[in-house]
Amino acid sequence: MHSIIRLFVAFIAIAAALPASAKIEKFPAGFRIERIMVDGASMYVRVGGKGPAVVMLHGFGDTGDMWAPMAAALVKDHTIIVPDLRGMGLSTHPDGGYDKKSQGAGIAKIMDALKVDKADLITHDIGNMVGYALAAQYPERITKWAIIDAPIPGIGPWDEILKSPLLWHFNFRGPDVDRLVKGRERIYLDRFYNELSANPKAIDEATRNHYAKLYARPGNMHYAFEQFATFNTKDAADNKVFLAKGKLNMPILALGAEKSFGTTQADVMRVVGNTVEGGIITNSGHWIMEEQPAQTVKAVSTFIDKK
Numbered sequence: 001m002h003s004i005i006r007l008f009v010a011f012i013a014i015a016a017a018l019p020a021s022a023k024i025e026k027f028p029a030g031f032r033i034e035r036i037m038v039d040g041a042s043m044y045v046r047v048g049g050k051g052p053a054v055v056m057l058h059g060f061g062d063t064g065d066m067w068a069p070m071a072a073a074l075v076k077d078h079t080i081i082v083p084d085l086r087g088m089g090l091s092t093h094p095d096g097g098y099d100k101k102s103q104g105a106g107i108a109k110i111m112d113a114l115k116v117d118k119a120d121l122i123t124h125d126i127g128n129m130v131g132y133a134l135a136a137q138y139p140e141r142i143t144k145w146a147i148i149d150a151p152i153p154g155i156g157p158w159d160e161i162l163k164s165p166l167l168w169h170f171n172f173r174g175p176d177v178d179r180l181v182k183g184r185e186r187i188y189l190d191r192f193y194n195e196l197s198a199n200p201k202a203i204d205e206a207t208r209n210h211y212a213k214l215y216a217r218p219g220n221m222h223y224a225f226e227q228f229a230t231f232n233t234k235d236a237a238d239n240k241v242f243l244a245k246g247k248l249n250m251p252i253l254a255l256g257a258e259k260s261f262g263t264t265q266a267d268v269m270r271v272v273g274n275t276v277e278g279g280i281i282t283n284s285g286h287w288i289m290e291e292q293p294a295q296t297v298k299a300v301s302t303f304i305d306k307k
Contacts, residue, residue: 024210025068027082028075036083036113038106039097044090045110046082049075052143053116054304055107056082059125059150060224061192063089063214066289070122073297074304081119083110085130087223089214098226099234100153104133108141120144120304124288126227128152129235132272136242139249146253146300147269149261149286154236155243156268166195170228178222185221186212197285198259207290248273253303255279255296260286277303 031048046064054074056067064082071080086103087093097103107130111119121142123131128150135142151161162170169192181188189212194200215221252273256265258280266278279299284292 023204024065024207025072027068028072030075031071031080034114036110038086038109039102040094041086041097041106042092043086043106043110044084045114046071047080047114049077049079051077051079053079053081053111053114053119055111055119055121056080057107057121057123057127057130058082058085058088059123059127060088060227061189061287062125062211062289065089065210066124067122069289069293070297070300073301078120078304079116081110081114081116083107085126085227087226088220093219093223093226098223099230099238100129100133101137101234101238103130104135104137107134108138111141117141118143120146122146122148122300122304124148125150125286129231132239132242133235135248135250136239136245136272142248142250144251144253144304145248145273146255146303147265148255148288148296148300149257149265149281151261151264151268152239152272153231154239156271157264158236161264170231173225173229177225181221183216185216188221189215193287193290196260197287197291198257198283199285199291202291203287243272249275251303252276253279253300255281255288255299257284257286257288257291258282259284 027046031046034045034047036043036045058064058066064084067082074080084091086097118141121131128147129152132152135145151158193203193208197203252269254266254269254276256262263278266276269276281288281292281296288296
């Protein structure tokens with residue numbers, strides 16, 4: 001009996017030492033899928049709950065699926081709206097419209113289609129860039145904004161950020177990129193999961209395979225590259241025009257991952273916002289919802305629910 005107890009205690013100790021990783025979760029029961037046409041794209045949008053609206057925007061390497069734990073925490077008293085960005089996930093991919101000004105306007109059209117006048121905003125990675133274009137064009141429609149771990153083209157230390165060798169993929173374009181990556185989507189995505197995380201083991205095999213399968217859908221990786229192609233050709237200039245019209249006035253929570261963007265996230269947002277609260281997701285790299293889901297959900301939901 002004592003040996004069994006010792007074995008059980010040892011098992012618990014080993015389990016406690018394992019990384020706290022997030023698996024792909026399903027959205028709560030009651031969520032539905034809306035197909036909403038926006039500027040030639042059929043946008044795949046998850047919608048659920050009742051109450052004040054919250055829009056969640058993902059980035060590269062993820063889809064709207066990343067937000068399932070956040071949706072579960074907020075759906076009890078909010079209407080949750082989670083699109084796949086244009087050309088990514090299960091949204092379709094027209095040839096154009098990947099600049100963030102157009103995509104920000106597209107998110108406003110999704111809100112219109114759902115008869116949502118105002119919403120809180122939660123964004124990560126490229127979702128941050130679409131989020132800024134949305135908030136800057138329609139500031140009266142965004143009530144709060146939680147922005148997580150990625151820069152905004154043309155804003156603050158953008159030119160210095162671009163010098164990081166970890167951001168080589170911002171300029172991975174050309175006539176052969178599709179052929180180079182086709183059939184190797186998992187290999188390509190693993191590079192980012194491994195290099196931009198604090199603990200690569202926190203992003204499990206199921207998660208990696210899930211997103212690799214989605215990015216392997218015809219056209220999806222090509223049009224993900226189109227998201228990057230507009231950073232310096234259009235997005236940076238558009239953002240400088242937005243900023244010249246004035247700073248944002250809605251409350252902003254700027255969360256940087258400890259092992260990634262850190263306090264720079266709040267520094268960037270203080271350039272564009274008047275009311276910015278900074279924060280750090282500890283023991284995490286860029287993939288905050290995979291590496292530290294509970295910590296991220298707590299920080300964001302506390303901000304969203306703050307009166």
